[in-house]
Amino acid sequence: MSGCVYGVGVGPGDPELMTLKAVRILKMADVIICAGKSPEESAAYRIASRAVPEIRKKEVLAIHVPMTYDRSMQEAEHRRTADIIGGYLDDDRTVACLVLGDPSIYSSFSYYKRILRNKGHRTKVVSGVPSFCAVAARVGIPLIEWQEQMHIIPAAHQESLEGYDNGTCVYMKVGRQLKELKENLDEDTTDVYMVENCGMEGERVCFGIEQIPDQSRYFATVITKGRE
Numbered sequence: 001m002s003g004c005v006y007g008v009g010v011g012p013g014d015p016e017l018m019t020l021k022a023v024r025i026l027k028m029a030d031v032i033i034c035a036g037k038s039p040e041e042s043a044a045y046r047i048a049s050r051a052v053p054e055i056r057k058k059e060v061l062a063i064h065v066p067m068t069y070d071r072s073m074q075e076a077e078h079r080r081t082a083d084i085i086g087g088y089l090d091d092d093r094t095v096a097c098l099v100l101g102d103p104s105i106y107s108s109f110s111y112y113k114r115i116l117r118n119k120g121h122r123t124k125v126v127s128g129v130p131s132f133c134a135v136a137a138r139v140g141i142p143l144i145e146w147q148e149q150m151h152i153i154p155a156a157h158q159e160s161l162e163g164y165d166n167g168t169c170v171y172m173k174v175g176r177q178l179k180e181l182k183e184n185l186d187e188d189t190t191d192v193y194m195v196e197n198c199g200m201e202g203e204r205v206c207f208g209i210e211q212i213p214d215q216s217r218y219f220a221t222v223i224t225k226g227r228e
Contacts, residue, residue: 101131
């Protein structure tokens, strides 16, 4: 039987937010895979290695995935990475792919998993704490209550920045789109919060649109509360 690949959510930044299951799988895995030019450059690896120092002695492979919105290039990179993982699985090895936050939310692992499953490989997902849940906890607010809706929006795509006129909006990976997001926020938006590098070194917390800068790092999440 071939090996199994796990998409392991390591949470948003604080190693103490990693689940017991994630820790167990990382201790069990033969190979650790992370995104980046080197393990030390990978935020997910830095988080995981603080929670599970044992992985530093395992085989660790960093895979550099170019940042592009070209779908054909993305698909080629997904296939390339899946082929690398598949080679380990053919050798009956257990692979853990480190994923920031949760593997089911805007994660490259979902594409690898689909490709590998179509080839007959075993794949499993280990849930992690999503960044927006950690951000809500950090600023001390409920995400949704009663009959409110919540919308999760990929802010890196400019066409997504208009948002919604009710409920809670979560804008993920805001980065360079922050100024445009601020300009597009509805005047009836009652509360705005931003946390950059939540749980990581260099964390910055902003309460209110006045505190939010025009640009931030890649790992920034904005939460807005709309009309009541």
